[in-house]
Amino acid sequence: MDILTVILLGIVEGVTEFLPVSSTGHLILASALLGYDSETWAVFNIVIQLGAILAIVVLYWRTFWVVLVGLFKRDALAIRFVRNILVAFIPAAVIGFALHKKIEALLGQPIVVAVALVVGGIAIIGIERITKPGEVRGVAEVPLGTVIGIGFIQCLAMVPGVSRSGATILGALALGVERRTAAEFSFFLAIPTMLGATTLELVANRHALAGGAGVGLGAIALGTLVAFVVALVVVRWFVTLVGRTGFSPFGWYRIVVGAAAFIWLISK
Template sequence: MTLIEAIILAIVEGLTEFLPVSSTGHLIIATALMGIEPSAFVKLFTVAIQLGTILSVVILYFKRFFRSWSFYLKLFVAFIPAAIFGLLFSDEIDNMLESPMTVAITLVLGGIVLLFVDKWFNAPRIDNSDNISYATALKIGFFQCLAMIPGTSRSGATIVGGMAQKLSRKAAAEFSFFLAVPTMFGATAKKLLDFYKDGNQFTADQYNILFIGNLVGFIVAIIAIKSFIGYVTKYGFKAFGWYRIIVGGIIIVMLLSGHSLSVL
């Protein structure tokens, strides 16, 4: 993987991590389109660049992260289901990460959900994510487990989960952002540990690629988060649903017609 390819992937990650369109799915598609071989470092990179996007959330919501201990306890409770399922099914998840067809199908299915989610959950009672209960946090955490299927979207699953628990669009989106911090940090830590356990070592070039990738992802994610909150509060999720359906449909047609995604 070249530095230019890494920057492109970092831009994709920063743009899509907090949108309900599946950053993992887009990274798999982008990697296939650029013909990047799924080496151990590439697999690590597509997870580790999430550290930059994590930092963007902490910076943008700095005061929220240092308000009370209950904030961290609720995030921990919501994080538990994904931590357990992630450890139990890590091998199966890794296998699915190499399947563009899996991504395409889940993009379409998730898109259909987003077309109707605003109508299904149109009577919110909680407009501030700080006011959710521990039980609500745990339920949202179980929704997050759906995102282990590539193409589902971690943010999409947790936002829908939040809205199903009577959170407003804004509150559900913000809690989704906050929950991303322990979830993505844990996923990155596990991937790094596995990388070293398999006997791999970083080269100097790979260190540079990781640093630049995280920096680019951080900058792009800040822009994406600010834009997303304003848009979804005003217009809802239907546009993201149509986007997912169109992209997923195109990929399915390409794959079924025998075309390879490695076209660049």
Template sequence: MPDWINAVILGVVEGLTEFIPVSSTGHLLLVKDLMGLKDPFWDTFNVLIQLGAILAVVALYFGRFWNVLIRLPSDPKAQRFALAIVVGSIPAAVAGFLLHDAIKTILFESPRVICTALLIGGVLLLIIDRVAPPPRRNDAFNLPVWTALAVGVFQCLALVPGVSRSGATIVGSMLMGVEKKAAAEFSFFLAIPVMLGSFLLDGWKSRHQLTGHNIELVAIGFVVAFIVAIGVIRAMLAIVTRRGYAVFGWWRIAVGVVGLLALQFA
């Protein structure tokens, strides 16, 4: 299969899964293995195209982000939001920087770890969706800094492929009393600095892989992920508002079980 088609397929998978709590990294790695893509470049590709999906959040919420930015010097609410994003990003940024090489070389190469994390995370998501404490906060732009820090600690769990960054932050938010839609939105916002940092770190450490041809492939995946993620974000918010997160829990369980069975009988 031509490399550009591989890039499109992986871009679609990234756009579909980055913001729903099913683990985009886990799905990307499983699909990559199914497609027989053994070149280490494709692991770097999977990290770099995540920024394309993240920019979909910037595009969809640009008006509100711009309002925060222009009010930042004088508005305490804007300052609190900015501080919440910074504080919430610190735990995963520190852990990702310290553990980057170990995670990419060990856990990224274990489909069994990914499938197990998908399965366990799916069960936990079903449970939390039912038993989370009653929501006390319904505005993702107005969360206390201590709540953002707690959610940031949960985000560190997503360093294990298959756990899901959005899943970890959504569960953490709901346990902190954040309403389901607001939890999803804050998960979107918290992804921006973390994934930008991951993009820069992985891009720098893997710069020797980024030849002219490979840069073209990253650009293709980047654009595809951006376009697909625009639609997914809107659809996810509608689903969460009406039905909660159960459908994503069952999705994780199904993929995890099928993956483990395939590994067992391969």
């Protein structure tokens, strides 16, 4: 096990998972930059997302507790909260399962990531400039039609480099959701989405993991822990930053990194 690579990829995952910059894209570019076999580390890159999920559960445990208690009391707000997250998850679950093999094929193409980073960066800046401040506040208050729209927009992130959080956040903004609620909706939607993707990957590769092929369970556990710790810090910072500056800085970051990666890849 290459501990330095494991830690580095865990940091990349923790920093980028909930930012609109594409964690998968950064991990793919890291594999190209470091020169290791992306197929060997493919399962690792997906499963360590569990660390980022756990960070959201820890940071928002009060919200989840209130929702859980509300469900037992049949509180309308808690029911709408859960309904909205599950409904938004359905398109990605259906389409992701149907196109699993094709999506996997794209994960080995860093040039796709570079292009998607640039295009996504331009989209972020454009949407920030043309959309008016949203009025919908609170995950439970997002209308069902908007929820369905966000769910389908999330499917764009099946192309590596698009960014799941970027697609859902910008989609929510374009559909009239205010910034903080858009970010938190994306955080909560990540839980079933990433759990589903991780479960699918573990089931598909269960024999390889059991036989010791690819990256071992020890490396996956360490990478998950690193991603968890880093994500705890980054999510708090991200929510504060978005409230002050919006999402445009991430758009410019994507354009610079994507353009640099594209130039580097075509010149290899």
